[in-house]
Amino acid sequence: ETxxxxxxxxxxxxxxxxxxxxxxxxxxxNTVSWYQQALGQGPQFIFQYYRExxxxxxxxxxxxxxxxxxxxxxxxxxxxxxxxxxxLYLCASSPRDRAVNYGYTFGSGTRLTVV
Amino acid sequence: xxxVKQSPQSLIVQKGGISIINCAYENTAFDYFPWYQxxxxxxxxLLIAIRPDVSEKKEGRFTISFNKSAKxxxxxxxxxxxxxxxxxxCAVTMGRRALTFGSGTRLQVQP
Numbered sequence: 001e002t003x004x005x006x007x008x009x010x011x012x013x014x015x016x017x018x019x020x021x022x023x024x025x026x027x028x029x030n031t032v033s034w035y036q037q038a039l040g041q042g043p044q045f046i047f048q049y050y051r052e053x054x055x056x057x058x059x060x061x062x063x064x065x066x067x068x069x070x071x072x073x074x075x076x077x078x079x080x081x082x083x084x085x086x087x088l089y090l091c092a093s094s095p096r097d098r099a100v101n102y103g104y105t106f107g108s109g110t111r112l113t114v115v
Numbered sequence: 116x117x118x119v120k121q122s123p124q125s126l127i128v129q130k131g132g133i134s135i136i137n138c139a140y141e142n143t144a145f146d147y148f149p150w151y152q153x154x155x156x157x158x159x160x161l162l163i164a165i166r167p168d169v170s171e172k173k174e175g176r177f178t179i180s181f182n183k184s185a186k187x188x189x190x191x192x193x194x195x196x197x198x199x200x201x202x203x204x205c206a207v208t209m210g211r212r213a214l215t216f217g218s219g220t221r222l223q224v225q226p
Contacts, residue, residue: 004158033213042121042204042216043159056213090158092214103149104214106158 004107023091121217138205
C-alpha cells in the first residue's frame with residue numbers, strides 16, 4: 001500500500017509568480033485535503049476535494065485554488081505569490097465513504113520559499 | 116477564535132519519564148480528537164485518537180485522557196524515549212470536516 005506522495009519536495013519562487021504543487025493520494029483514499037504549515041506553527045486547513053469538487057475551504061484567499069483528478073490525485077495552485085506564502089504545504093488523504101472520520105494520512109510536504 | 120489551545124509549547128523530559136501534553140477546546144460538537152507526531156522534514160503522522168464516548172484510550176506507551184465536561188484532552192507518553200523527540204499536535208474535528216490543529220508541542224527526551 002503506497003502512502004501519500006507530494007512533489008516537488010522543495011521549491012523556490014519569486015514574489016508575484018505562480019506555483020503548482022502535486023499530490024498523489026494513498027491507495028483507496030478518495031478525499032484530499034491541503035494544509036499550510038508555517039515554521040513553528042500547526043497546519044492550517046486550505047481546502048478539501050472530494051469527487052473532483054471543492055468540499056470545504058479554510059480562511060485562504062481565492063488565489064489559492066486546486067484540482068482533483070479522476071484518479072484522486074490533486075494539485076494546489078497559488079497565484080501572485082507573497083513572501084508570507086513561504087511554508088510547508090501538506091497534502092492529506094482519507095477514505096471519505098466511511099461513516100465517521102478515521103483520520104488523515106499526510107504526505108511529507110512541499111517546502112515553498114518565496115523570495 | 117482559536118478552536119483548540121495546546122500547552123506547553125515545549126517540553127524536556129528525561130529518558131524513562133512521563134511526557135504530558137494538554138489541549139483544550141471550545142466547541143462541544145467536536146467528535147474526533149487525534150494526536151499527531153511530526154518529525155523534522157516529515158508530515159504529521161497519526162499517533163492515537165479518541166472519541167468523546169470514552170474517557171481514556173491506551174495504545175502501547177501512548178494514552179489519551181479525555182475530560183468531556185472540562186473540554187480538555189491530553190496525551191501521556193509513558194517511559195519516554197529519545198526516539199519520541201518530535202513535535203506533537205492535537206487536533207479536533209466533527210463529522211467529516213477537516214482537522215483543526217493546535218499550535219504544537221516540541222518534545223525533547225534527554226538520554
